Amino acid sequence: MLEKANDGAAAQAASANKAAAIAHEQTTHKDAQLHHHHTHAATSHHDGGHHLLQVEDLNVSFCMYDEDAPYFQAKQRDVQVLHGLSIAVHAGEIVAVVGASGSGKTLLADAVLGLFEPNSTVTGRIWFDGERMDAEGLRALRGHGLSLVPQSVSHLDPMMRVGKQVEGFANALSKAERKARREQLFERYGLGPEVARLYPHELSGGMARRVLLCCALMDDPRVIVADEPTPGLDLDLAVRALDDFRSFANEGNGVLLITHDIELALRVADRVAVFKDGTVVEEAAVANFADPALLSDPFTRALWHALPEHDFAATASTDEQGRGNASIDKGGRSC
Numbered sequence: 367m368l369e370k371a372n373d374g375a376a377a378q379a380a381s382a383n384k385a386a387a388i389a390h391e392q393t394t395h396k397d398a399q400l401h402h403h404h405t406h407a408a409t410s411h412h413d414g415g416h417h418l419l420q421v422e423d424l425n426v427s428f429c430m431y432d433e434d435a436p437y438f439q440a441k442q443r444d445v446q447v448l449h450g451l452s453i454a455v456h457a458g459e460i461v462a463v464v465g466a467s468g469s470g471k472t473l474l475a476d477a478v479l480g481l482f483e484p485n486s487t488v489t490g491r492i493w494f495d496g497e498r499m500d501a502e503g504l505r506a507l508r509g510h511g512l513s514l515v516p517q518s519v520s521h522l523d524p525m526m527r528v529g530k531q532v533e534g535f536a537n538a539l540s541k542a543e544r545k546a547r548r549e550q551l552f553e554r555y556g557l558g559p560e561v562a563r564l565y566p567h568e569l570s571g572g573m574a575r576r577v578l579l580c581c582a583l584m585d586d587p588r589v590i591v592a593d594e595p596t597p598g599l600d601l602d603l604a605v606r607a608l609d610d611f612r613s614f615a616n617e618g619n620g621v622l623l624i625t626h627d628i629e630l631a632l633r634v635a636d637r638v639a640v641f642k643d644g645t646v647v648e649e650a651a652v653a654n655f656a657d658p659a660l661l662s663d664p665f666t667r668a669l670w671h672a673l674p675e676h677d678f679a680a681t682a683s684t685d686e687q688g689r690g691n692a693s694i695d696k697g698g699r700s701c
């Protein structure tokens with residue numbers, strides 16, 4: 367069981383998460399900004415075949431308090447959002463988690479990062495690089511082995527120059543080493559040295575995305591969890607954004623890419639985990655999306671039919687634009 371530790375750090379993590387969740391609510395549903403099996407796509411020197419990240423039977427429920435419940439009914443009830451969710455990421459792999467808005471994708475990211483709401487109950491098993499993790503272990507890994515890449519610049523401190531912020535992510539290094547590492551990352555991701563002196567509001571969208579990636583990479587993680595990293599970008603820019611993840615994965619690392627955008631997922635991922643009603647209904651190699659006969663879950667097949675290039679393949683459940691109503695991308699990149 368992945369029990370929550372009720373110490374100060376847990377409370378702190380929980381309240382940080384709450385703030386993030388609130389920010390998430392405010393951003394995802396308004397301007398579509400941030401919030402936040404088994405295809406061996408590449409073999410790594412490190413990985414003898416085990417998963418870099420493995421999640422098994424993850425369940426997340428919330429204790430909801432209903433003030434208005436009649437006196438003869440319980441005022442508290444449990445609402446289960448994730449159930450029996452299993453997913454794995456191998457070294458060298460980008461696994462996309464594709465699901466509708468509100469289906470619990472961010473909760474998956476939060477759980478993997480050891481971020482738990484105070485009113486949540488989380489059970490399940492998580493392994494990182496072959497080692498079983500508890501909540502404490504996940505917390506210790508956060509930013510150091512297992513990093514979150516949010517998209518929104520709102521995750522940065524608006525009052526601090528970005529160079530200093532990025533350097534703050536490698537707290538085990540000396541000041542000089544941190545600076546050297548940050549300079550190395552900036553160079554690698556095409557950020558000029560002058561960017562270090564800018565404040566977050568002075569960054570373009572593309573620069574901000576790279577700065578957030580640099581934050582995540584400062585302490586050499588093995589796995590990146592990216593929660594909706596592309597909304598607001600057009601398809602070309604989004605694909606270019608994900609090239610960064612591709613090269614990271616190609617170095618023998620792993621990426622869990624959370625998105626509502628199946629077209630994008632099919633372009634960059636090695637495998638797609640289709641997420642529906644709080645669980646993964648199918649994990650399929652991207653190649654299997656070439657032919658719906660290779661997809662086993664009816665929802666996944668409906669998604670296939672909803673892809674724009676399959677306009678005429680869609681059947682009864684199709685609106686006049688030829689998109690099946692199982693489409694999970696109603697908002698799209700432009701909302």
Ligand SMILES: Nc1ncnc2c1ncn2[C@@H]1O[C@H](COP(=O)(O)OP(=O)(O)OP(=O)(O)O)[C@@H](O)[C@H]1O
Binds near residue numbers: 387447466471474
């Ligand atoms: N602390 C909480 N208490 C109660 N319910 C919560 C809490 N946090 C999240 N939820 C609920 O869990 C569900 C899943 O939320 P989540 O943010 O993970 O969805 P999502 O798939 O990331 O959606 P989106 O695509 O819009 O970002 C939502 O219905 C949300 O209201």
Ligand code: NI
Binds near residue numbers: 401
């Ligand atoms: Ni989300």
